[in-house]
Amino acid sequence: YKEACAEDLHLDLSRGKPNREQLELSMDMFDILNSKSTLDTADGTDCRNYGVLTGIPEAKTLLGDIMNTNPKNVIVGGNSSLTIMYDIITHGMLDGIMGEKPWSQIPDRKFLCVVPGYDRHFNMTEHFGFQLISIPMLEDGPDMDQIREWVEKDPTVKGIWCVPRYSNPTGTVYSREVIEEFANLKPAAQDFRIFWDNAYVVHVLYSSESSQYPDILEIAEKAGNPDIVYEFCSTSKMSFPGGGIAGVAASPANRIDIESFLKYAMICTDKINQIRQARYFSSHNKIRRHMLKEASILRPKFEITEKMLEEGLDGLGIGDWTCPKGGYFISFNTLPGLADRVVELCHNAGVKLTGAGATFPYGKDPENRNIRIAPSFAELTEIKTAMHLLTVAVRIASLESMDEDKAD
């Protein structure tokens, strides 16, 4: 550890940012449009001018393809799925969802958070004054018994955050059974909604992983629950983060409800980027081939991360971690009470990790165990160095705690 401190490292495994090599994969997207291009859609809309509130058909087809849902379910937004979530929640707060009482008038409003989970989700609902309720993640999805208990008995529970495929940060894939259970919830509140953030749905790390995932909209409709879910995705981590297109898929009634406020907030979204992205990701096969190229860059970073964890900690019983098949994160657990100390030791040696607790509501991990590892941005050699340090830090922190135990 002292050697590492002396090396003056500046390594960052804290955020799920694509690396430069991945970004290079999409550079030919900038050749899709040039000064001679026709920017009309198949139905004759000029993408260069005003119009079309919910997005062009080509972009609905692309996002429908990613989410494996009917393109007619899709409303195309701007560059950020997070912004669409934020807009829908402000709509719930101020106008009310589909005519229900505005959430701002329900002082004890609650939102369920599958943990460990995504800090930006939790922070958003905390900002809007929701009480955040933690629901533990199990092997094949969240604890559905706890979810049913909350959702079906308490009408102040208005939503739940889910990242169903390659969950952030555990990499968990919700099973078909779990999806069915979500679709068959009988919420106490008419305006309860599942926020189904499929941010990583086509972001496989292995070619053995299927290119498709069950369509919760169809399953919910069959369950007689068509309005229970909003599904989100974007092309940020397929093309350029912040430079892609995002969308929401929802039932006809939800779409009418969304359009009822969208029409006040804009004339239209950026149809030029919509047609650029749609022409680039022009088929299911094109998307799949592209995502396998992304995987070939990302996979070694995950493999070296897992290898270093195994070499440094396997069999010691002082840490466990996930080996995801897709997505952007590995979830690591220390012994109870040590996550913040491990993050501190790494930080002092020049390795930045996502803050301990960040994966829990209010930034507080009740067991102080979970650390999110984001290996996507760093170079392989950097990851190796950083992960070696992490394992050393875990051993130090574990030894320190055993010393304390003895001293007690």
Added chain:
Amino acid sequence: YKEACAEDLHLDLSRGKPNREQLELSMDMFDILNSKSTLDTADGTDCRNYGVLTGIPEAKTLLGDIMNTNPKNVIVGGNSSLTIMYDIITHGMLDGIMGEKPWSQIPDRKFLCVVPGYDRHFNMTEHFGFQLISIPMLEDGPDMDQIREWVEKDPTVKGIWCVPRYSNPTGTVYSREVIEEFANLKPAAQDFRIFWDNAYVVHVLYSSESSQYPDILEIAEKAGNPDIVYEFCSTSKMSFPGGGIAGVAASPANRIDIESFLKYAMICTDKINQIRQARYFSSHNKIRRHMLKEASILRPKFEITEKMLEEGLDGLGIGDWTCPKGGYFISFNTLPGLADRVVELCHNAGVKLTGAGATFPYGKDPENRNIRIAPSFAELTEIKTAMHLLTVAVRIASLESMDEDKAD
């Protein structure tokens, strides 16, 4: 009129859409970036990846140049200035502006609307439950005495909609004196804000018009009122409507307040389009030259509109109209009580105009006189036909009303 009805016209002068010839002017923007481009900003940010909540420096410089304000005042948004206004108002409604009481908790909240004005402004604040108060437009800006009376005495007045240069639809330019009076308001409410929508600030129709407009932010700061105004602009009507970049300029305290909610709503805006637009509109001179090209296409459309009005109505005392030096609209007034009849007569003959009343709060023109004419999108020959019909319709409606007067 019967001849016109027989011709089966399908002409539309209802919305301020650029025409195809204008859009062609910017086509070489699609050659700015290609697969070999470097997308780093001058300060080393990779525009292809996450980061930079308030926009890249190059885009702040561009929008600052358009608004003639210091780039450091600018927060760059997405593609739509309307969306930034909407987001700020939702922030006022839910969080409160700079810590003041949320507007949703003020049942008799009010918003001032300069009339005639922009329907999307009025509809937005109506949607958020504001009472809309009409303030008449005079020769060099709105009636400042009435504004002072409302703003300085009534703390439930929270904002005012302004389009200061080439106002929609009258084409009025607020004078320096009017801007000074705005900057020197002493609002009863701490959280009163001027929504200064400079949508047409560089959109001149004549080269004799200055390329710059006074900077209200600087004037307000000198008046000891730095936080009183948000200024908005976009490159929609400079490049591609819906495909441009938009921004808000505001004081340091307002910017901190805006960032306090922006950080929950997004990771970042589309920096790729920011650098594309900034490299295209790379200097004040480049912007000016581009806008004069736009003017050379638009000016004949305004001139033929004014010529047809003059030929058809001059000296009859049954209509008056504006001859703007910039912007996208001509404002036409019939005799009191006839606007809806004129719009109906035109509609029945195949010429679509913005609905009578649309330029007033609640879609209701108390004098039923104002009609907004938007000549930008149509061809010259179409405008000539449509405007001839309009003058015929005005004469018919005026004669009808004189007959009624006689019958009384």
